[in-house]
Amino acid sequence: MRKFRDLIIPGVDKRLLVKDATRLLPDPARRRFLAMGASFGALTLLTGCDVVDEDSAESLLKYVSKFNDAVQSALFNPDTLAPTYPESAITRPFPFNAYYGLDEAPEVEAADYKFEVTGLVDNKKAWTLQELYALPQFKQITRHICVEGWSAIGSWTGASLRDFLKLVGADTRAKYCWFRCAEGYTGTLDMPTALHPQTQMTFKYDDKILPKAYGFPMKIRVPTKLGFKNPKYVIAMEVTNDYKGGYWEDQGYNAFSGS
Amino acid sequence: MSSIAADHAGADHSHVSARGRVIQPGWVRVLHWINAVAMILMIMSGWxxxxxxxxxxxxxxxxxxxxxxxxxxxxxHFAAMWLLMVNGLVYLAAGLLTGRFRRKLTPLSVPGVLGDLRAALAGKLAHDDLTVYNQVQKLLYAGIIVVGIVVVLSGLSIWKPVQLQWLTAVFGGYDTARYVHFGCMAAIVGFLVVHVALALLVPKSLRAMIIGR
Structure with a gap:
């Protein structure tokens, strides 16, 4: 993990900067006036570390991010559907994206695969791939938006997570669905998003069984959230009231991150 | 607020000496510097x-x-946005309600801008009365307010392309909205360079934005 120190701009010493700036100016009165201005600029713009110590900057930013989570979930309308697109709009090739290369992506054996369902659910039985494939499926062509800023349109087919949660008798008043993946990746979805009609347990990409690059055997496709909230290689789900974070959430990405 | 009253008095700019008169009322100065901090934080984190x-x-x-x-x-970025948005909304409301926008930024005309631009480039543009903006200043200050509004709206459209999909569509879709957002940032940075250079060239304008006179 990167140190929070990096959040603050390194480099310029404000005392030296003010000294340099004032030396250039002959008139003493003006010098004092500009020294004030320069120190103001230096304080606010250049050396955050001298104004606020790192710990308080870190906790303030984290506090605002939590505040933003609350604002976003209050504004989130679970009935708003993500725009859908025609086949012709699909981005080809759809990019592979992870914090590791494709050759390091997990290789999941279809025959051994079990989807564990735990937490606040009536039926904690593990699901085989064949059982999951037998669920009613729907296809949607939506835009995947990465936290980095790029976007790509893809075609995903799978089962409704909302219907699945009802099927297993999940307590949908619980706050979160927490997912665990084959390579150790984790992620949390808030319950209103898990119950969104477009949130999908995805088994196919572009009408073909999900390739390794896109998360075989199962991806959770959430068109109302940024890409990192769409876990691939999903092997377990826990319905819970405890916020368990996630791989990127724990490193500082905004936990709600809904679009 | 006495400073707003003083600003109103400043509307009658004809023959009063600039000395001792409030050029930039307190609320303008406070909002200006909060905006400066917020903009710099937004630009640098945005980069x-x-x-x-x-x-x-x-x-x-x-x-x-x-x-x-x-x-x-x-x-x-998502912390400084609150500072920028709240401060910006207060500025827009105050600018409209006090009549400052109307007094300071109008009338604005193409021949007026061209004339003042020629005078400025020839070094013949007077800065005797800082309470009155010339046509080039009016255009730039009015323009940057519009750019400021567009940068916030385009930012919202790429932050919430599902919830605010109508807004994203106004900007030509998600990918195009990113270019709009970038273009506004570039315009603001361009404005900033000219604005700071001119403020340093006419230091009494910088003084007025700090101590008011």
Whole structure:
């Protein structure tokens, strides 16, 4: 993990900067006036570390991010559907994206695969791939938006997570669905998003069984959230009231991150 | 507020000496500097966000960005946005309600701008009365307010392209909205360079924005 120190701009010493700036100016009165201005600029713009110590900057930013989570979930309308697109709009090739290369992506054996369902659910039985494939499926062509800023349109087919949660008798008043993946990746979805009609347990990409690059055997496709909230290689789900974070959430990405 | 009253008095700018008179009322100065801080934080963290997925064939040097990495930059960007938005809304409301926008930024005409631009480039533009903006200033100050509104709206449209999809559509879709957002940033940075250079060339204008006179 990167140190929070990096959040603050390194480099310029404000005392030296003010000294340099004032030396250039002959008139003493003006010098004092500009020294004030320069120190103001230096304080606010250049050396955050001298104004606020790192710990308080870190906790303030984290506090605002939590505040933003609350604002976003209050504004989130679970009935708003993500725009859908025609086949012709699909981005080809759809990019592979992870914090590791494709050759390091997990290789999941279809025959051994079990989807564990735990937490606040009536039926904690593990699901085989064949059982999951037998669920009613729907296809949607939506835009995947990465936290980095790029976007790509893809075609995903799978089962409704909302219907699945009802099927297993999940307590949908619980706050979160927490997912665990084959390579150790984790992620949390808030319950209103898990119950969104477009949130999908995805088994196919572009009408073909999900390739390794896109998360075989199962991806959770959430068109109302940024890409990192769409876990691939999903092997377990826990319905819970405890916020368990996630791989990127724990490193500082905004936990709600809904679009 | 006495400073607003003084600003109203400043509307009658004809023959009064600039000495001792409030050129920039207190509320303008406070909002101006809060906006300056918010804008710098938004721009520098925005450059770091841009670097994660550049739109053009360049990235911004790490030393002039804020946040250290994408996650840190986003924390700054989505914290400073509140400062920018709340401060900006107060400024727009106050500018409209006090009549400052109407007094300071109108009338504005194409021949007026061209005439003042010629005079400025010839070094013949007077700055005797800082309470009165010339046509070039009016255009730039009115223009940057519009750009400020568009940068916030385009930013919202790429932050919430599902919830605010109508707004994203106004900007030509998600990918195009990113270019709009970048273009507004570039316009603001361009404005900033000219604005700071001119304020330093006419130091009494900078003094007026700090102590009011």
């Amino acid at each position: 770091q966000v841009y670097n994660a997925s550049p739109l053009f064939g360049f990235t911004f040097p790490h030393t002039i960005t804020l946040g250290g990495w994408l996650g840190g930059a986003l924390l700054w």
